[in-house]
Amino acid sequence: MANEFLEPITEQTFYLNMGPQHPSTHGVLRLFLKLDGEYIVEADPVIGYGHRGHEKMAESHLYEQFLPNTSRMDYLAGLIFNHGYVAAVEKMVGIEVPPRAEYIRVICAELNRISSHLLWFGTYVMDLGGFTPFLYSFDDRENILDILDRVSGSRLTYSYCRFGGVSRDVDDEFITATHQFVERLRSRWDDYHNLVTKNVIFIHRAKDVGVINRELALRFGCTGPILRAAGVPYDIRKAEPYSVYSELDFEIPTGTKGDALDRYLVRLQEMEQSLHIIEQALERLPDGAIKAAVPNKVRPPRGDYYFAVESARGAVGFYIVSDGTSYPYRLKARVPSYGNLQVLTEVLPGTLVADTISILGSIDIVVPEVDR
Amino acid sequence: MSLEDLKEELSKVVEPGDMVPRDYEKDGCLLEIKARVDQVEAVAKAALEADCFLESIAAVDFTNGPQIIYQFNSCTSISRVLVRVQLSRGESVVSIGSIYDAALWYEREVFELFGIRFDNHPDLRRLLLPEDADFYPLLKDYGKVHAFRSTEEIYGE
Numbered sequence: 001m002a003n004e005f006l007e008p009i010t011e012q013t014f015y016l017n018m019g020p021q022h023p024s025t026h027g028v029l030r031l032f033l034k035l036d037g038e039y040i041v042e043a044d045p046v047i048g049y050g051h052r053g054h055e056k057m058a059e060s061h062l063y064e065q066f067l068p069n070t071s072r073m074d075y076l077a078g079l080i081f082n083h084g085y086v087a088a089v090e091k092m093v094g095i096e097v098p099p100r101a102e103y104i105r106v107i108c109a110e111l112n113r114i115s116s117h118l119l120w121f122g123t124y125v126m127d128l129g130g131f132t133p134f135l136y137s138f139d140d141r142e143n144i145l146d147i148l149d150r151v152s153g154s155r156l157t158y159s160y161c162r163f164g165g166v167s168r169d170v171d172d173e174f175i176t177a178t179h180q181f182v183e184r185l186r187s188r189w190d191d192y193h194n195l196v197t198k199n200v201i202f203i204h205r206a207k208d209v210g211v212i213n214r215e216l217a218l219r220f221g222c223t224g225p226i227l228r229a230a231g232v233p234y235d236i237r238k239a240e241p242y243s244v245y246s247e248l249d250f251e252i253p254t255g256t257k258g259d260a261l262d263r264y265l266v267r268l269q270e271m272e273q274s275l276h277i278i279e280q281a282l283e284r285l286p287d288g289a290i291k292a293a294v295p296n297k298v299r300p301p302r303g304d305y306y307f308a309v310e311s312a313r314g315a316v317g318f319y320i321v322s323d324g325t326s327y328p329y330r331l332k333a334r335v336p337s338y339g340n341l342q343v344l345t346e347v348l349p350g351t352l353v354a355d356t357i358s359i360l361g362s363i364d365i366v367v368p369e370v371d372r
Numbered sequence: 373m374s375l376e377d378l379k380e381e382l383s384k385v386v387e388p389g390d391m392v393p394r395d396y397e398k399d400g401c402l403l404e405i406k407a408r409v410d411q412v413e414a415v416a417k418a419a420l421e422a423d424c425f426l427e428s429i430a431a432v433d434f435t436n437g438p439q440i441i442y443q444f445n446s447c448t449s450i451s452r453v454l455v456r457v458q459l460s461r462g463e464s465v466v467s468i469g470s471i472y473d474a475a476l477w478y479e480r481e482v483f484e485l486f487g488i489r490f491d492n493h494p495d496l497r498r499l500l501l502p503e504d505a506d507f508y509p510l511l512k513d514y515g516k517v518h519a520f521r522s523t524e525e526i527y528g529e
Contacts, residue, residue, distance in 0.1 A: 048500035055485075056509055060516040091400070218425040218447065221474035227447065234447035240400075302526050306400040306443070306452065319430050319441070323526050327518035332430035334443075342477050371500060 012036050018356065020049055025360065026123065027367025031344075035353065043348035043356075045341055050371035058331035063089050063298050064163070066328065071157045073333060074369040076119060077312040079105075079112040079148070079158045086161040087242055088307030088318040092300035093163070098289040101165035102244045107178065107281045108148060108160060110274040114185070115144040116312035117267050117274075124264070124361040125196055128205045133195050140188060143181045150174060163298055165291030175282055182275050192268070206261040210347050210359035213258045220346070221339035224314025225266045226363060230258035236310035248280050260362035267364070297326040313337050313364055333372060337365040375402055375451035378444075381418040382453075386411060394454075405455045409465055412442070415455050416468040416475075419444040424451065426468075429478035431486045433512045435522040437461045438486055442468075458523065459488065467493035485510035 019030035028049035034042035054073060058066045070085040071078030083105050090097060122137035145155045151170050152160035160166055196202050212222065214230045227234055233252040237245045253269035255262025300322040308317040314336025321330040340363050347359060382391060382405060390406040407415050419426075424444040432439045442455040457465065467490040469476040479490045480499040487508035490496060498505055512520040 048498075048502075051500040053509060056515060059512075060518055088400075091398075218423075219473045221425050221427065221472070232447050239447070240450050302528070303399060304441075304454075304526075305398075306454075308400070315427070317428065319428065319443070321432055321526065323519055323521050325519065329519065329521065329526065330430075330432045332428065334428040338477065339474050342474065346473065 013041055016353070020046075023127075025367070026365060029341075029365070029367045029370075031348075031356065031360075033348070033353070033356070038352050038354070040348045040351055040353065040356065043345055045344055047341070047367065047370050050368040052368075052372065054372045055331055055333065058328045060327070062326050063300075063328060066331070067161075068157070068159045070333075071159055072368070073335065073372055074311060074313070074316075074337075074366050075156050076116040076366050077112050078156065079152075079160060080109050080309060080311040081316060082158060082161040083109050083243070084307060084309035084311075084316050085318055086163055087309065088305060088320060089163055089298060089300065091307055092305050092320065092322060093294075093298045095164045095292055095294055095298075097165055098292055099244070099286045100169075100288045101290045101292075103281050103285045104151075104166050104170055104290065105161060106243055106245065106248070107170075107278050107285075108151070108158075108166075110277050110281075111144050111148060111178070111181075112158075113312045114271050114274050115141045115148075117271050118144075120267065120312075120361075120364045121192070121196075121264075124364070125202065127357050127361040128202060130196065130199070130202065133192070136188065136191060136195070140185055143177075143184065147174060147177050147181060150177075162291060162294075164294040165289070167291075169290045175285070178278060178282060182279055185271070185275060189268075189272070197265075197268070203261065205355075205358050206264055206362065207259060208257070209260045209355050210351070210362060211257060211259045212343060212347060216343065216346060217258070220343040222314070222343055223336050223339065224311070225263050225270065226258075226340050226343075227314070228252060229255035229262035229266045231256055236308050236315050240308060242307075242309055244281070245277075247284075248277050250274075250277050260358055263362045263364075299324060299326050308334075311336060313340060313366065313369070335369045335372065337367075337369045341365050341370055374446075374449045378419065378422040378424060378446065378451050378453060379403065381422045382415065385414040385418050396450075396452075401452050401454050402450070403453045405453060407455050407457050409457060409459065409463065412455070412457055413466050413468060413471070416442070416471045419453070420471055422446070422451075423448070424453070426472040426474045426478070427452070429475060429482055431482045431488060431510070433486060433510065433520075434526075435520055436524075437463070438488060438511075439523065440465060440482065440488065464489040464491050466491045469493055484508070487511065 030046040032044040118141040122134035317334035319332040323329040427443040
């Protein structure tokens with residue numbers, strides 16, 4: 001591709017570099033676009049600017065030492081990655097997690113999912129030119145960060161889960177604050193819908209834009225809200241229930257067409273479902289221990305294992321090969337944004353440059369997660 | 373589509389002895405296929421026929437040569453299948469990018485991290501590493517690793 005710079009091209013087509021530093025790429029992502037006037041002929045996402053080699057790091061670290069790396073892959077849903085990794089190792093070693101810890105994990109993971117969706121909501125609408133909703137959603141999101149900060153000690157890159165449980169117990173204040181937050185966010189839905197969902201400019205920017213149907217999504221291995229917006233009710237929390245999700249009642253919102261508007265609506269409904277999950281989990285939160293007795297160094301039996309969880313962007317999986325020592329022999333993280341971003345090579349051609357912003361925003365990628 | 377459909381499709385292309393059931397409760401996978409290099413394309417087509425999507429492609433380096441692990445799953449009922457392909461050092465595999473578009477990036481990643489070449493790949497450039505990288509970082513002889521083992525030491529075969 002790079003050599004094509006040197007070759008004469010026709011008068012109509014030219015290349016445009018969107019990124020690596022572009023306000024709407026949400027991280028360091030470069031979109032290499034071949035344009036015919038304002039229409040995209042070819043799109044090539046160039047990734048790897050944030051490649052830190054987490055998978056290589058895993059091979060020289062103890063299972064325990066690798067834990068903080070997981071939340072740094074997807075820094076917007078760090079707790080869910082944390083949960084996935086910890087649950088994978090627990091399954092390998094055969095650790096029983098106390099029910100209270102599982103409920104705490106679910107509450108925190110759902111709070112994290114909402115905070116991720118709220119950030120997406122604000123930035124997506126800001127990409128499309130609406131600044132006010134961003135301030136609303138960040139105001140709400142700040143409440144979650146405060147709540148999670150109190151229990152985990154950090155605002156973004158949580159390492160709250162531990163093998164066998166969580167690092168700290170929650171107190172009454174956490175429960176009260178979470179209840180208050182649920183109430184608060186519910187009371188905000190009207191504002192959100194009035195400001196954005198019913199906004200005619202927003203609808204025109206999102207409706208019928210960037211259609212990803214079922215067939216296309218499956219060919220590229222898209223998961224999460226993108227696949228659900230195409231009408232496929234696939235959610236790891238239902239498909240292979242982990243933790244205590246099988247005991248909780250919730251629905252999987254789906255769309256019909258798979259355009260940017262459907263993806264927007266699916267995410268808004270997902271936040272409401274997450275609130276519903278949190279309420280149930282708070283109600284059932286049992287008493288008891290928050291951490292099982294776990295050896296200082298875990299040594300999973302030989303073999304290979306896979307464990308999947310549902311992050312805010314789709315199916316996250318850890319494929320771990322163990323050689324029976326306390327170091328992973330190989331750790332491969334299957335991240336949802338990988339497929340979700342790759343689908344752009346097929347979706348973007350034929351659309352306007354202006355729609356690129358809307359499509360990219362509606363896909364909700366976190367670039368460091370793709371780069372790992 | 374269920375796991376049974378997938379098994380039926382797969383039984384057309386691999387010998388029954390190469391299909392090993394796995395314990396989902398224990399390791400999260402339902403079926404393992406030991407495929408030869410020349411069966412990869414047929415296996416991928418069978419998975420597509422059974423309405424599966426490509427969940428991931430991973431590679432693991434062993435003293436007796438790298439392994440590629442293709443992972444398929446269905447979004448209608450859980451049917452996670454691992455397809456394990458043992459390569460000798462320097463051996464290449466045929467790309468399944470024409471069957472699953474998702475494979476294009478996964479194969480580029482495996483290529484740059486392990487140096488495994490994919491035949492017929494339309495665009496085998498580096499993906500995560502700099503374009504001029506001349507090393508394969510996930511090989512066990514690169515950088516700091518804890519151990520370098522053979523498949524026998526891990527899977528006992």
